[in-house]
Amino acid sequence: MLFLRRRATWWFFLIFAIAFCGASIPQEALGASNTKKASLAYSYYMMGLLFDFEGQVEEALKEYQKAAKLEPDNSEIRLRIGAAYAKLGKIPEAIEEFKLATQLNPDNLECHFLLALLYTTERKTDDAVHEYEIVLRKVAERDPENIQVRHYLGQLYFQQKKLDEAIKQFQAILSVDPKDVEALFFLASAYEEKKQHKEAIATFKKALEIDPKHGNSLNSLGYIYVEQGYDLDEAMVLIKKALEIDPENGAYIDSLGWAYFKKGMTQEALVELERAVKLFEDPVIYDHLGDVYLKLGDSDKAKEQWKRSLELKEEPSVKAKLERLER
Template sequence: MMKLYEEIGASKNYLSVFQKAEKEVGKKSDGLSFQLAVLELGKQNFKDSSQILQDLVNRYPENEKLAYLLGMIQEKNGQAEDALKTYLKFDEKSDMYVVMRVRAFDLHKRLGRNEEALKVAQEAIDAKSDQSVVFYSLASNLLSSEGKNPEAIALVDKGLIEEPGNVELLFLKAVFLEKSQKMDQSVATLKEVIRRDPKHAAALNYLGYMYAEKNINLPEAEGLIKRALEEKPDNGFYLDSLGWVYYQQKRYKEAIVVLEKAFQLTNSDPTISEHLGDAYYAAGDAGKALIAYKIVLLCDDQ
């Protein structure tokens, strides 16, 4: 049965939801209907699976897990509006409130309805559920993606009032400050994140790469990024940061070794391709540099 769930793209968390929902369906005939819905889902027959689950939800309107599964299948079946109604059906007293609101936020965003997504996030924040802080992160990232970094910072600051010890929100603030060209404030905030959590790989790498980009504090940058790589040794983007430090230090051969590995780990990321091209060119290998730059152009065309 686990193989079936894996084939339909269900994670272990989804499997757990399936099992709990099945236990909560009381009548034997309804249990069979539930299993039939799962089988139809396994055959990628989202329409029939959706209809069967809809009938079950109509009979068990308070079963949050059935509703959650129905919403996911409605998404796959192209029933976006129905899925949104399903996800937004339960209030903050529901055990599934946060996960359903996250799905609704993400669905609105994928549909290009950013204002609606932000409204869902704000409603969840106002509800003050146990995990509502996650919506500060979601909403601020969305605002930043729209170039509204001052608004993103203001929202994160509100989240930090609720959870002053949340280093992830503090890290986001540092990122948004950097995007707002407030470098000194960003550096100070990143250092505070690292002070609170010396193994915060993302903050270590971000600060190190900021230094490398500006070609300043390179020995410190190298140390920071190596600490990040101790936590996540196969992170291609962290390796790119280290390679760029080496490049700035004119250690071109070392830069090439690290950047080639980063290139492989990230499936030819264009920024890393450009860094690799620069390193090849600086090392005197114009042929390989040209190939790397062509990859950048191909990525830009897509």
């Protein structure tokens, strides 16, 4: 996932988020009753906040831990302990505290969100995605017409290949705003992933009726035409329009190269695909290049491209081609 390539950015985001979480917690949140123990826990907690805002994180942590001894099952205290650990760079300890906080209060979205960010910095992608999903799903439940949240949730489901769930989110967006081009694009893409080509084509066309210069829809529709053996000339028109919008887009260039290959223009295909792979290292482009080299009679280069493709992503069809060539 792209966010894993931006570790420094996410780390900054984490610290920023931590700095503003849980800043004002009422005394009633600390302790089920107005007891002396609860009042003392609240005092330790507030002292911790004061140290925290002064930048004395280690001192703050000590105060939060004192509060936790008196109120061990309080999720707000656990959240602040986790935040302090994170600021001190003690990520494993922070994760454990946030996990405990979410167990104590599953509806605390701050905890889930911060836990997701910590998992992201630790490159624990599956765990991070799980926490993001919890946050987005709960926000969507609270505010069904929040289109932006549904976009995030739909795209998350799409990345996870939970296509039916993704489709529901994008359809919900379109019920509120039928002209949301990005929702139409992702809905069409989900249909295509499910091999529902007619629905995908119709939905991409709807997107282009609203925004004729939507590059991703132009390219995707053109690529479907190429893959399904429809009108190759029309496919190239669509893909070239996408390239007019974004000339250095490796995915678009790959589509053009693949269209050339399907039209029997192998040399032209080679030029475009070699250019594409320099801009966008992707298993599909390497697979396409392998097919082109094989067509040109260079089996060694074909094998090399398919091996690179498999290094990026295990794909049975690519593996089968490589095995046939190596027999």
